[in-house]
Amino acid sequence: MTCVALLRGINVGGKSMVPMRDLKDVFEQLGLRGVTTYINSGNVIFNSPVAPARKLEASIEKALEKRFGFPIRVVVKTLPEMKRIATAMPKEWDDVAKWRCNVIFLSHRIDKPSIMKELPVNPAIETLQYRKGALYWAVTWKDRAKSKLAKIIRSPIYKEMTIRNVNTTRKIYELMRDAP
Helix, strand or coil, X not given: CEXXXXXXXXXXXXXXXXXXXXXXXXXXXXXXXXXXXXXXXXXXXXXXXXXXXXXXXXXXXXXXXXXHCCXXXXXXXXXXXXXXXXXXXXXXXXXXXXXXXXXXXXXXXXXXXXXXXXXXXXXXXXXXXXECCEEEEEEEHHHHHHCCHHHHHXXXXXXXXXXXEHHHHHHHHHHHHCCX
């Protein structure tokens, strides 16, 4: 089963630094195969011979904390889950000159449609859509400074999600799809 582990909050602003080579080693020591990383923001693609995604999250988080000395939240998505998420992205997102678009990957602990009620959104300028496993958030580039979504950082649910832009999400899916 091809999966991606999306690590939350590493290598941001010089904090929680995790070298990609060391990250790859942790995954290989867990017995995962075909491990590859994509960019420095904590995207690890791998093949797992067993274990559902939720069990993988727990074992990966434990191994990462042991190796790096601080907790790192992980959201694991399988290839079928990523296909569903990547192919459901709104068509208007293809106009990257107009829109700033992000996919907010949800931990299974908060993955439910009602999560949208907990997020600050300015419906006059931004959109938020729920699909199982993710939220799709977009704002026009000209209105991005007016977005209320930045306030999510103060929310306890923020620790249960990780955000990737539209291009990164598409590339991760492509790499997973083409993985041996």
